[in-house]
Amino acid sequence: MPTINLSYRAIFSLVLKRDLTIAMRHKDDIINPLLFFVIVVTLFPLGIGPEAQTLSRIAPGIIWVAALLATLLSLDRLFKSDHDDGSLEQMLLSPHPVFILVLAKISAHWLITGLPLIFIAPLLAVLLHLNEQSYGALMLTLLLGTPILSLLGAIGVALTVGIKKGGVLLSLLVLPLYIPVLIFATSAIDTAALGLPYSGQLAIIAALFFGSLTLAPFAVGAALKVSTN
Amino acid sequence: MWKWLHPYANPEVSYHFTGKLIPWLSALTAIFLSIGIIWALAFAPADYQQGDSFRIFYIHVPAASLSMGIYLGMAIAAFTSMVWQFKLADASAAAMAPVGAVFTTIALITGAAWGKPMWGTWWIWDARLTSELILLFLYLGVIALHNAFEDKNLAGKAAGILTLVGVINLPIIKYSVEWWNTLHQGSTVSKLGKPSMSVEMLWPFLFCFLGFALLVGTIICIRFRSEILNRNSIRPWVKSLVSEHLPKQIAQEKNHAVR
């Protein structure tokens, strides 16, 4: 089958399916960041005390920070194994535009990391005695926010994939990029707890989402080209 | 004194022995568990304080006890494997871990479902629940470590070390969580202690407990046998066993792939 004539959708689904299959064979890559998320969230009550009032006040922040850290841990997997066995270079050399391949890989990463995070978050919110009115805001901010985390994180990984011990450097690069998402998401959840409308914050998060969705793949492509030289 | 156990160190002997056990264990499980659950649900009296929500107790307490018992079993298996280089013990520990994790989860979920009507909240950070949550993390860590290794012998050794460290840590964790809890005692409602049971509640409880214990035994036997086969796949007895089981089905299935 001549691959030069594949449509964008065909290439996208090809790379997406490949990454999902690889992830399914290494289920640890899915479970470990998720477990990390749960354990980090559990540590906070143990460190701060079980008072429901205190916990519910800081619950949005705890969940979102833990989500950031868990996503950070899982980002390494995005390009590393492909870089190590040379398939990343092959992808860059292919006649297809890099942004489609990158978009497919990031989508796979979100499906594997972000989506489970979204499903587990309500259970963790119960552990932290999150205000009942905030659950909707929590889910919506996570739904809109976790793809942003994958997209922006991919930029950082692409820049550091060729560097040995790039893990800590990755955190330094990516966490500042995550700060706007964190601020608006926790603000939305807090506003919801007061019973006020939070559509403003959601709109800003959505704007960040669409901005990164359209621009990040190109940045990632450029960064990959730098890294694989 | 332990000479009679020695033949069971042979994987093949243990495989066939547990194979013979499974029909008996599963039959006993079905009997005890069905009697126990139906008794607990429909015939046991409602608690005069807690009403019918007390029926959750008949699943919650066996699950919690079994979760700790299985961890202890895993620790003993890990210890045996380390001290006497008894490879089969690694296989049994690997078989026990998922079962323990499931029962810990059941204990946590039934505990939360029991707590909501009793304490008004799904979760409360009291000593027992927190310790159980940490136990779940220990189980999941052992399972994750086991899956991370390709070579199952190495995996068994690593998971064994983790299990032993965990079992030593478990009393320390329990103690520190209880201490932490007494510091913050103000907000918590009186804990749900194990009530002194009337005879009418004791019998269904015993049936349920025994039924669940037998269920755990059955499932561990099944998983144990899978582990044995996996680790001994090059032995001739495994080869002859496998060739009896699925001869033609595979020949037709996979012929197009192998060229």
Added chain:
Amino acid sequence: MQFDSFSAFINMGGYGFYVWLSFGISTALISVLIYSSITGHTKVIKNIAIRQQREDKLRKVRKERKNAQTNTQTNAPNEVSQ
């Protein structure tokens, strides 16, 4: 029988949701565990059988290749070896 009617049984004195949630999730989790244990066992057996078949086939091919080679060494040079 502690309950007067089936609907009372379902209601569990007002605690029906919690009781049935507990029993339901426990049943579901245990069923999944039993199912995965049994299918895991059959899968292990199948995988070993497949691998064994593959090894047998490889062994057979290698033997044939070796026979063909030794034949060309002893026979006339117009034998084409595989």
